[in-house]
Amino acid sequence: MTLSCGLDFGTSNSTLGRVSTAGPELVRLEGAHQTIPSVLFFGFEDDRLRFGRAAVAEYVTGAEGRLMRSLKSVLGTALFNDTTRVKARRLGFGEIIGLFVGEMKRRAEAELGGTLRRVVMGRPVQFVDDDPAADRQAQDQLEAAVRAQGFEEIAFQYEPIAAALDYERQVNGERLALIVDLGGGTSDFSLVRVAPERAGRAERADDILATAGVHIGGTDFDRLLAMSRVMPELGLGSETLDGKRYLPVAPYYDLSTWHRINRLYDPAALRDLRSTMREARERNKVETMVMLVEDRLGHRLIGAVEEAKIALSDADSVDFVFPVRERQVATTLTLAHLAAALADSIGRLERTIGEALKRAGVGPEAVDSLILTGGSTLVPAVAGRLSALFPDAEVVRTDVLGSVGLGLALEARRIFGP
Numbered sequence: 001m002t003l004s005c006g007l008d009f010g011t012s013n014s015t016l017g018r019v020s021t022a023g024p025e026l027v028r029l030e031g032a033h034q035t036i037p038s039v040l041f042f043g044f045e046d047d048r049l050r051f052g053r054a055a056v057a058e059y060v061t062g063a064e065g066r067l068m069r070s071l072k073s074v075l076g077t078a079l080f081n082d083t084t085r086v087k088a089r090r091l092g093f094g095e096i097i098g099l100f101v102g103e104m105k106r107r108a109e110a111e112l113g114g115t116l117r118r119v120v121m122g123r124p125v126q127f128v129d130d131d132p133a134a135d136r137q138a139q140d141q142l143e144a145a146v147r148a149q150g151f152e153e154i155a156f157q158y159e160p161i162a163a164a165l166d167y168e169r170q171v172n173g174e175r176l177a178l179i180v181d182l183g184g185g186t187s188d189f190s191l192v193r194v195a196p197e198r199a200g201r202a203e204r205a206d207d208i209l210a211t212a213g214v215h216i217g218g219t220d221f222d223r224l225l226a227m228s229r230v231m232p233e234l235g236l237g238s239e240t241l242d243g244k245r246y247l248p249v250a251p252y253y254d255l256s257t258w259h260r261i262n263r264l265y266d267p268a269a270l271r272d273l274r275s276t277m278r279e280a281r282e283r284n285k286v287e288t289m290v291m292l293v294e295d296r297l298g299h300r301l302i303g304a305v306e307e308a309k310i311a312l313s314d315a316d317s318v319d320f321v322f323p324v325r326e327r328q329v330a331t332t333l334t335l336a337h338l339a340a341a342l343a344d345s346i347g348r349l350e351r352t353i354g355e356a357l358k359r360a361g362v363g364p365e366a367v368d369s370l371i372l373t374g375g376s377t378l379v380p381a382v383a384g385r386l387s388a389l390f391p392d393a394e395v396v397r398t399d400v401l402g403s404v405g406l407g408l409a410l411e412a413r414r415i416f417g418p
Contacts, residue, residue: 001114004416006408008122008159009101009142011072011184011217012375013401014038016108017409019418024166024409026402027108030054035401038184040100042066042086051103059299067299070219070258071097073185076128076138084262094145102149118153118416120408121146124186125158125213155415158211159183160190162407163373163398168194175368176209178356178393180386181404182376185220187349188213189356191367210359214352216345218306218376219258225333226256226305228341230320233329234289238282247276247286255289256305261298270294292324301329308333313378339381346385353389364390373398 005027006017013035016027026034030052041055043065050058059067066086074080074093083090105116127138143154160179167177174195181188191209198207227236231252238247251273254260263269270293277286292301301322308318317334357363370386370393377383377397387395399406 002117003112003114004118004120004153004412004418005108005116006120006122006157006162006405006410006412007101007104007146008162008405008408009072009097009104010038010122010401010404011070011186011219012038013184014100014104015402015405016104017402017405017407017412018108018112019409019413023169024406026405026409027111029104029107029111036104038069038071038100040068040096042068044087047087049099051100056303066262068096069299070184071100073219073259075141076131076134079259080141094141097142098145098148101146105149105151117151118412119146119151120155120157120412120415122159122162122404122408123156124181124183125160125188125190125211126186126215129213129215153416155411157408157411158188158190159404160188160211160373161192161208162405162411163371163403164190164192164194165407165410166403167369167371167396167398168196168198171196171369174198176362176366177369177371178353178367178390179371179373180353180377182349182372182374182382183217184375185215185217186213187216187352187374187376189353191356191360191362194369209362210356212352212356212359214348216348217374218309220345221338221342221376221379222258222302222306222309223253223256224341224345225309225338226302227252229331229333229337230301230305230322230329231256233285233331234292235276235280235282235285238280238285240279241281243281247280251276251289255293255298256302258299258302261302264293264298265296288324288327288329291327292329295324297324309338309379312338313380335380338379342379342381346381349382350385350389365392367393369394369396371396371398373403375401 008015029036036052039055041050041059080093083092128134160181164179177192177194179190190211193207236252254264280286304322308320311318320331320333322329367390370390
């Protein structure tokens, strides 16, 4: 039996949706879970490749291997053409993305009892900001990776539009909705007219008043929080012994950015870091960073920053403590710290929303519904600013990790049928 599906390959989490007789639903991809973290772990000790939660769990045990995460962020960038070493092999990012999508397909087929050949893939409004050629290249790269896994018919839909299709099932009348999709790597905004009588139409172009996007997401928030509060504990912002200059910023930026951390593990990069340590006035801090890199704890450190960021959704402050051998990287993270770290990014999000409104020719007062999807909408500083921009709009919190996949499933049924 040949089937169609909607596939949301996310920076942080991924889902796969189908439409059954009961309506759109997400397929269980990892035990009882309908989401799977977009993570792979190449185990060096047992030569096994693990995905999702199993990959994270194996990595956390301290097993030797290579963790790959935030792969969507490399699409359309020069980094996509790089390769990463996995023991004796070198793998391209397109191949690694294909391995993950192929595993999603295999698990879904086992769950559904059929063969998936037709797919609607979600995509951000912009993979790459202000570069149409790179944006098109990013979609082509993703399409090639997906096609290599056995999908024969591939269509694309904007992720915020997919979220609108999911929301439209519950409205009773016509509404102008602003879809706010804040994912792990991108933030997209779409003004869409939704109504029960419009659902299921083959052509919805006239209902999309405007779209705008910016390459900012949850992983950027992690980086900004790490750079502002954690990296100074490792020497960022400190001076050299002679007091003539500050230490280089680049290693700290790499350590704070998921898909750049592996660069620090290169022998030449580690030698440069040790040289920086010898020149540093606060040598002890930089020495801790060297130890951290030597022990390949970079991804684990930023994972801890991400956990602290999430914890700040429910608490005013978090004590951050990260062990490195017999030492600790310790600081306090507060809501005020997070808001300050994200201020410029939230400003860019606000300007992008303003661009979407301008393109649609409407003001904030015209928006009836504010549809929030994507995990980053839970960040208090972000949610508070959105509410302030649209005080009269109904705030609708969708399944922040699943609404896009459900909408893509509906789109797949419309385009391909069952």
